[in-house]
Amino acid sequence: MRKIIFFLQLFILSILLSCSNDEELNVPPSSVSGIEAEVISETRVKISWEASEDPNGDDVTYTVIVNGTLIENKTSNTSLELDVTEFLPLSNRQLKEVIARGTGLELSISITAFDSESNVSEETEVKRYVFINRAPGDFDFVQIDFNLFNYDFITLEWSPATDADNDILSYDVFINDDPLVEDYIIGSNNFNSNGSISVNYNFRDLIEDEFIIKIVANDRSGGTKEITRAFNFRATDVDLGTISLPYNESQDYEFSDNETDRKIGYNFTLETATGISITDFTNNKSFILTRKDNNQFINSGGTKLNVESLEPGDYYLEIQEDFRNVQSGTFSLNFRNATETDVNLGVLSSPFSGTESLEVLNSEPDNVIVFEFEAVGTARYTFTTNASVSMTLFDENRNFLNSSFGSNFTGIIRNSQKYFLEIRNQSFSRISESVNINVNPVNIINESENLGTINTPFNRNYEYDTTSSTNGVNRISFNINTNATYTIETIVANYDTFLRLYDSNGVQLNSDDDGGQGALSRIVGSLQPGSYVIEVAGFSGNRGNGVVSVNLN
Structure with a gap:
């Protein structure tokens, strides 16, 4: 009986051994390793791990549990993303406060590997810490102003950035990479609800090329948001x-x-x-x-x-x-060339009367027409035009002699030389007019001058000087044999003049202070045959020199 049982055991053992040689046993995959956790944005975290090895080459999947919550069940990936807000066991108010200052969150991560034959690896459990903070949100420029005269001043205004964590944000402002303001907090310099700065900054060297203005919002826990705007002042040149x-x-x-x-x-x-x-x-x-x-x-x-x-x-x-x-x-x-339109009048011998075209085009570079002429001896000049101009007289060395704003310009030339009359257009439109030119001889008189009996018409200019005269007065006496009208005026003077006219008995017939141009004097009237005296003086005893014109008709 014992022999029968022994042989039966040997038979069963041989069968088992033959079976183990024909089929290999399936082994579970290896445990997961290299588990890491990193914040990728605000409260979103990425968990990754190294792939498990399976000796039998089976496909491997993973089950991931974070802080006791099943996140993935049998995924073939070796990484995943999740929002970890739910793992902060705080009220909404506390959550905002924690995130606003940033918080370190502990994550308990458990990963198990499965093969396609339902074999299971040993569970790998690790603890990882992440820092949770949400970056500032969108904001934009409101206004940007540049000092475009000196290129040395910039004013910026921008709307505040949103922030889900209610962080107190600061702002850094740059032009290219050069900081204009750093750590600026809205409301720190005014009561404006927007960001607003005005800074002295010389940006002249930047305007030849494109430059960037950048504003960066910082929550001071590592979160940032920036806006930029490019400027190119020369783009349309x-x-x-x-x-x-x-x-x-x-x-x-x-x-x-x-x-x-x-x-x-x-x-x-x-x-x-x-x-x-x-x-x-x-x-x-x-x-x-x-x-x-x-x-x-x-x-x-x-x-x-x-x-x-x-x-x-x-x-x-x-x-x-x-x-x-x-x-x-x-x-x-x-x-x-600005001199193309200038005119050379040649020699103007006294007396001279003529008319020249006066045309100042919009294309005139200096807005001026110059009349060059040469005078002989002492003479009185008069230039008149209907155009809106100013007139200036220079000698041959371009030394200033006299000027006038208006249509009538008169004075005395005492030296034989070249002169330059500059007529400048004072209007914003072209001038197409004419200028009348008159040059008349001037007689030099003493303190007391007797012209004798004169015949009408009579028109003479007399140069006088009262600076050394008795009482600052020069007198001109004359006789007429017929009725006449008179115009007597100081046409040039370097002081405030005064004119008087007397009859032969010393009775004053007429007088004037400023009836002429500016501070010059002018008297007009009629005379009967007889003797008369013109008295040339100065207002309030002023003295000077000038030219008096005597015109009888």
């Missing part, structure tokens, strides 16, 4: 190249809505000295002309800009809208 003379062209311009500085620039190069004239009567704007190599200011104007002479070099013409309501327009740009 026009390159006119090298100017070929003569040049007379019209330039169209347009201020687009995104024109940063409401200015349009024109670059040009001159190889020859010339004058320039710019006109635009259609819009409110200003022109500014500078030399580029040294930023030298040349001239500026509104509807017109004139420069008598520009040296060779590189220039920048800027057209600026004064009132932000002009969208487009056209201006005339002219380059030519």
Whole structure:
């Protein structure tokens, strides 16, 4: 019986051994390792781990539990993302306070690996710490203003950034990477609900290229949000190249809505000295002309800009809208020699009377016409025109002699030499008129001068000097044999004059202080045959010299 049982055991063992040789046993996957947790944004966390190894090459999935909560069940991925807000066991108010200052959150992470044969690895459990904070939200620029005259001052305003954590935000403001303001808190410098700063900053060197203004909102727990705006003051500039003379062209311009500085620039190069004239009567704007190599200011104007002479070099013409309501327009740009329209009258011998054309075009670079003439001896000159002009007289060395604003210009020439009469257009439109020129001899009289009996018509000019006269008075006596009308006036003087007219008995017939031009005197009336005396004096005893005109008809 024992032999039978022994042989039965040997038979069963042999069967088992043969089965183990024919089929290999399936082994569970390895435990998970390398578990990490990192904040990717605000309260969102990424959990990752290294893939489990399966000896049998089976597909592996993972079950992930965080703080006792099943997050993933049998996922084939080796990472996942989740919002960890639910793991902060706080009220809404406490949650905001914790997140506002930032908090370290402990995460208990448990990961188990499964193979396709339902074999299970050993559970891997680790603890990881993450720092929770939500970054500031959106905000935007409200207004940006630049000092466009000196390019040295900037004013910025922006809306406050939103912040889900109710953080107290600070702001850093940059132009390119250069800080303008750091750690600014809204309300710290005013009662405005927006951010607002005004800073002195020289940005002239930046305007030739694009530059960036950036504002960064900081919650001071690592969260940031930034906004930027790019500026390019030269984006709409026009390159006119090298100017070929003569040049007379019209330039169209347009201020687009995104024109940063409401200015349009024109670059040009001159190889020859010339004058320039710019006109635009259609819009409110200003022109500014500078030399580029040294930023030298040349001239500026509104509807017109004139420069008598520009040296060779590189220039920048800027057209600026004064009132932000002009969208487009056209201006005339002219380059030519300012002396082309000047007139040489030659020798003007006394007496002389003539008329010359006076035309000052909008394209006149210096807005001036110069009449050159040569005088012989002492004479009185008179220039009259109906145009709105100013007139200035210079000697041959360009020394100033006299000037007048108005249509009538008169004075005394005492030396035989060349003279230059400069007539300047005082209006914003072209002048097409004429100028009347009169040169008459001047007689020099003593303190007391007797003209004897004179015949009408009579028209003479007398140069006098009361500075050393008795009582500061010069007297001119004369006789007439017929009835006559008279006009007696001081036409040139370096002081405030006074005129009186007496009859032969010393009775005063007429007098005047300022009836002439400015402080000059003028008396008008009629005379019967007889003897008369003209007395040339000064108001309140003033003394000086001048020219008195005696006209009898």
